[in-house]
Amino acid sequence: MPVLNSIAEMEAEMKGWRRHLHAHPELGLDCQATAAFVAARLREFGVDEIHEGVGRTGVVALIRGRAGGRTLGLRADMDALPMTETTGAPHASTVPGRMHACGHDGHTTMLLGAAKYLAQTRNFAGTVALVFQPGEETGEGGPAMLADGLMERFGITEIHALHTSPKQDLGTFLTRPGPFMAAVSDFDIRIFGHGGHASRPEEARDPVAAALAIGNALMTILARNTAANDQLVVSITQVQAGSTHNVIPAEAYIGGTIRSYRPEVQEMALARLRAICEGVAAAMDVTVEIGRQIDLAPTVNDPEATRFALSVAREVAGEGRTIGDHPPLMGSEDFGAMLAARPGAMLFLGQGKGPGVHETGFDFNDAAAPYGASYFARLVERALPLP
Template identity: 85%
Template sequence: MPVLNSIAEMEAEMKGWRRHLHAHPELGLDCHETAAFVAARLKDFGVDEIHEGVGKTGVVGLIRGRGKGRTIGLRADMDALPMPETTGADHASTVAGRMHACGHDGHTTMLLGAAKYLAETRNFAGTVALVFQPGEETGEGGPAMLSDGLMDRFGIDEIYALHISPKHELGTFVTAPGPFMAAVSDFDIRIRGRGGHASRPEESRDPVAAALMIGSGLQTIVARNAAARDQLVFSITQIHAGSAHNVIPAEAYIGGTIRSYRPEMQDLAKRRLREICEGCAAAMGVSVEIGGQIDLAPTVNDEAATRFALSVAREVSGEGRVIGNHPPLMGSEDFGAMLAERPGAMVFLGQGVGPGVHETDFDFNDAAAPIGASYFSRLVEKALPIG
């Protein structure tokens, strides 16, 4: 793999950054220490402008090349997950109940490596915008940075992102043009009735019975409202109610997620969810309240940008380690919100087959960092050639 020589020379330094970040995970938009670490490194590298507090704790660094040209955005996410770690690594999380289980520590490290290289060499004409984003796991960070004017404020013309994959061999690049990752909408259904003694159900308005009816009805959305080709996934993942065998509770809760690749399918599923909930509630004499926190657009790769990204990946890893027609993934990314505003592409980078992301024993493979940093760097140099 032709990793850039100067990036290969900083492999040990990148490992140190990554393991520091792994040991100090932060959640959601509250990535204050991580953002400070990133900003300090960018200052050390001689990055021309460093903007902090974009989207609460996001950081944007600007590096100007040798001459005028377009602005290419490179995005990495910084936040961790609220879950325990079981890796047993020397650099394991020092914060109970938090861990970098999705590789964001590695994503940040790869972009820092590219930043150091690009700030030193400046072998491009134009500007690179280094976008370090909080809150990807909660779906807040991308929209928050966009609300703070990310694209127009920094003049970004195209934007690219890289995500690690523990399902592919080290150095394998994976992507596809068009819809590549799913839209996701979560839902909270709160059912309120009237509790009572289990021996006298006729005196209550049972929210548990209503929840069972609603749950069964919701399972018909995919089977009876969507064609098989529509690739709609509807999953109920939580049901909570009651605290005793002989008490009918006053409330019940259902939670879950809807995923597809097309906004109209998301709209269909959300409409049918509301109709089924309200119909069942009326039939059972209870009330229902429907909400949700995450509502993300699909990640749709621009065709021209994807072809370009694949050409860079082939240069870094070779033709045999690039998959450019991978089937779309049902996982989701708030990077889709950025791709809705500017052309670009999300690419996955294999780190070797092992524990999956969002698993307690997952850890980023430090050997992947120089490969990702080289990809980011060559992407800028090829997109913004001098002369």
């Protein structure tokens, strides 16, 4: 059956949770109100333990089954994005400049639905650790929870997660074993020269000219430093300089990201970026500073855990609606840090086709929540079977 009957009966309740979360988005590690909402629901469900403040505002809840056994982790992210929503939905964001544009409100809701079901039924042997994580969009939350001893403290032996997909039909699941989502390193390049009048460029040391040269040269990393079968993306997403037409500014800025699946490719690209910046700076008599804020590991699904997760997804969605060999995605997820610490898998769940994630018109489809909650619940019951 595609959705567990008792979870199907929660659909209206889950919709209420999700729309509340959608209307009250929080950013980064500062998810205090979201965490409090989650903890309140978990107390209502009667889980065995609730631990707050893990990784600053993360929540971990434990539910023990009818017999002893190992601990399986299920993770959902809680944070939103610094964007202005344009959906016009009745439950749209009430916080200017913030919105749930990546479905984390839906991820949290699906794990809450599974939590309610598992706390009521407890048809498993062992313990489930429900991990509600802040700071996925900033890349801080997963590492912060790990630094607080997430795996060791709660004895987690395996961990799984879901992410919504607005590019797939409702109720379909997709993933692949091995590298599934890319590593990402962002870069901040600040170029310092000497400003002056636009009519006398010879008296200036032009950071804009250097920025243009650096930007063009960075594109050669992909074209001339990478093998054809190595997947690499170098994207410049910000260029900032100057304030008027007739002034050569003193500073310029370039920002962007590098994405790949293999550590050696990522390290090569970052080394080439530094060499290009320093070489152009020396040639054009400017100085350069290179900064980084995010370094996320690739999301690498454990092959055995992925095969098992796909078997559970087939129970929920059916054979024809489960894709186990999807091409790797160039998007990134800080769940990769958790998969580097413990085996597990991330799957994507189709919510029906519509505006993409990180678009101002995106909204999670509440009809997808029963599928995700059923998947989480079945995963626990199949992974931790009663004797």
